[in-house]
Amino acid sequence: MEGLIPESLDEALEALSERKFIPIAGGTDLMVRYKRWKNLPPSFPSLPLFIGHIAELSGIEKKDDEIVIKAATLLSEIEQSPLVPSILRKAISQMAAPGIRNMGTIGGNIVNSSPAGDTLPPLYVLDAKVVLLSKNERRCLFIYDFITGPGKNQRRDDELLYEVRFKVPKHTHEMYRKVGTRKANALSKLSVAALASSRDGKIDDFRIGFGAVAPTPVRVKSIEEKVKSRHVSELSDDFINEIVNEYGEWIKPIDDQRSTALYRKTVALRLLRAFLLQLKPV
């Protein structure tokens, strides 16, 4: 397989400024997408730019009140890091299988921008930002602004996803559920990531993100606002039904070989309801 192996981040950005490459780190998506007959190397439509080995693109650190994860950090490293909030670690622990998590990177999962990308719902609810670098520019976008459609995002050809960063939430309730065909190596039929915080009966934080139920992961801040600042005693059946119905407007899944639209929507809303009920006092 032919490609360019830059020695540093600067060299990679320099190369990207000159022509189009396909950046590749772990290759767990790309090698499958461009595979050919067995024993033949994959056929990339543009020259691959190997970035998995660049030290500046790997690592997890805490900077002030933010966690910063470099784009080519291995999924398995994130899964095991005590710095990383459990909602993201849980999601990663259910991705693919250990061998793939030892190759795949968080940046790859983000840039792949699949509606079923398993790190995305947790990153959405963490209000994660992605940092993009090009030779002369640095851009910082919220993940939900970065991803624009299935497989589509705001990265320009001359840019490299550099890192993802987010504040660690101080939540009291958390839920992550992935529904796949089986327990390993299965793409999500759907997934749900949710965080909430209630103190003295007052809900001061509520965030929920859904994967694989629309062209991009779904997070609806306007509905979250309605839940926030409520007192848990206000979570009446009527109120919960209202919230569930409102999310129903946003959850627009499709039928495919993995599942049906009806199932995805039903279960997404059932899990939403289950999370809302968790907030209610017993």
Added chain:
Amino acid sequence: MENREFNVVGKSIKKIDALALATGEVKFTADIEMPGMLHIAFLYSPHPHAEIVDIDTEEAKNIPGVVLVLTYRDVPDTLHTTAGQGYPEPSPYDTRILDKRVRFVGDRVAIVAAETKEIAEEALKKIKVKYRELPYNLDPEKAEESEQIPPEDAYHLLPTVYEPSKNLAASVELSFGDVEKGFSDADFVLEERFEVQYANHCAIEPHAAVAFYDERGRLNIISTTQVPFHVRRIVSRVLGIPLKNLRVIKPRIGGGFGGKQEVFLEQVVALVTYMTKRPSKVVFSRKEVFVSSRTRHPMITWYKVGAKRDTGEITSLYLKALMNAGAYGPHALTVMANAGSKVLPLFNKIKNLKFEGFSVYTNLPVGGAYRGYGATQGYFGYNVMLDMIAEKLGIDTLEFFKKWHIKKGETSPIFEELGEGKEGVSQIIRSCGLSECIEKGAKAIGWYEKRRKRIKNGDKVRGVGAAILMQGSGIPKIDMGAAYMKMNEDGSFNLHIGATDIGTGSDTILAQIAAEEIGTSVDKIIVYSSDTDFTPFDVGAYASSTTYISGGAVLKCAKKIRKEILKVAQEMLNVPEDALYIENGTVYTRDGQQKVSFQDIVIYSLYTKNQHQIQAVASHIGLESPPPFMAQFAEIEVDIRIGRIEVIKFVSAVDCGKPINPVLVEGQVEGATVNGIGYALWEDYVFDEKGRVKNASFWDYKIPSIRDIPEIEVIICETYEPTGPHGAKSVAEIGINGPIPAIANAVYDAIGIRLTKTPFTPERVLKAIKSQGIKL
């Protein structure tokens, strides 16, 4: 024959090919490379049903490296069946190597042979085909009124129902007693419709074949086959090459499960090599395995059962089976017939019974043999109906099972009525450990503590369910296997068998059977199997026959060898034959005065006096097909919020007679169990409106991963089958039959919902929960 103390049989010795497999030294078909080898690729139909109006291969032929492009105009048009069965095959002759009409998305249109696989693939794109699309049908229930799928001149060798114009590939009917009267005598009658889906064998090794000429001008075929002798016969007939000019070799096989009982690549490599005089090779991609090899036959079954409330007697049973054969009919008759013949004898005291089975053509992928072979399809509804009756009677399902299942010394009229393409063979059950299987399995799953308890944990509810099963051991009075043995100067033996080890371990257990009988150890037995030039005939690895049929041949052969050895020893020691016994490779006189080793005996026989080769050959045909029995138990948890079923524990308790190698028995049962759980919960073909398979890869077609496999407990309830070699019966297939009904019955136990259509996906379970409501 009698049960006795064994030295080699009943011991879990290592598989004789274990080390070579572990070190990667074993060559599989795809590993074979030869100088000048051509690589073959197929062009497949994009239409479910169409006639080829024009096919232009010029451009493809002109690509450098392309050696041969074949269309229906260029190949022999012999009608045949790809079913690798005995002759005459009980499957219709409805297939040509290539045909002017294509019958499903994935049917063959053209064959390319080129210097590399890449060039062959490239050439496929340059073949220009003009099709006239024909009406097509994907629904087996509409087969009769649909456009005819099989060729106009398709025919059946056997005097059986075959109506190609009605898309009827086969039908059988069997009845005794008065079914209507039986229903009117019943206190209650239950009816239900069940449906099972398409599935693939998913053997780890895809289908592959290699052909080449040897230095004597004989055409050699090496292929991933379960049936080397049938391959030789079928290829000879299809291509018109004299059988004596063909040699078929089975190398190491990476799993078959019935999928490699089909002969559809061997005639192609043989033809390419015949035409080019160059070695050729084809290796299927996983997509081709899914779409264009063979599948599990989907089946719809309708059960109607009437019973008496006081005694629990089933007064009448009616089963109708409608099998979807797909676009061609290999095994169309026998798989469908086995849905009755391997299932209905289990409750042998039913006096009024009727079974009607139909196999129909559709424009969908082609069904074939698959572990379980109709029994899997039939046992789903059967065991669910039994569970329903027991519930209605207010008695424990297991008590109901134990009271009515067939017992030792009993028979069923079905054995005689329903065979494989002809009448069956009557038999009396000579060994049956089913009641013990039920009791031990119940204990292992915790039946009495958990049944009807509906233990709830958050959204999850637990339940337990059971199923009972039987299968067969070979096809009686049809299947034959043979063995040849000779003795070497060091007291070792060559054992040549036609039997086909496809990963099952049959080379190992056949060596055990021989070593036991001769009185030596397994390391003295050099096994060579499945080569049509150097081993005697054997039908091959199917119908759970190898241990029972081929093992029977090996046992007979070993008995003869033993006799030969004693004859020489008698001459050497100058004592009467009955004064001798064999122990561990040495012949002793009973008085303890004299002994002579196997080594001395062979040296004497080869070099000293009355020189001759100690050798023997024997054939064996099963006169009966003693069923193995099994009770399977599932403990499951249903997540009622998302509809997902998780199997927590699975117990398979089996009576396979005397287990020749208990670890290999456990392996077969565990494998079949996992195979069955995958079929019950996830595995399915997803078709678009034209019958194109949308999930033809392991990416989208999910089989259980190691994390999905629950705790599996295998319990061997040993019996002794007097007609089997050293008391053995079969074990390979039976374990796939129970997971569907055991899980279905467990789901009912948990949430009170009867699932009647597989796979039990969360989508289906949730739909059932929403429409029926759960009764907790």
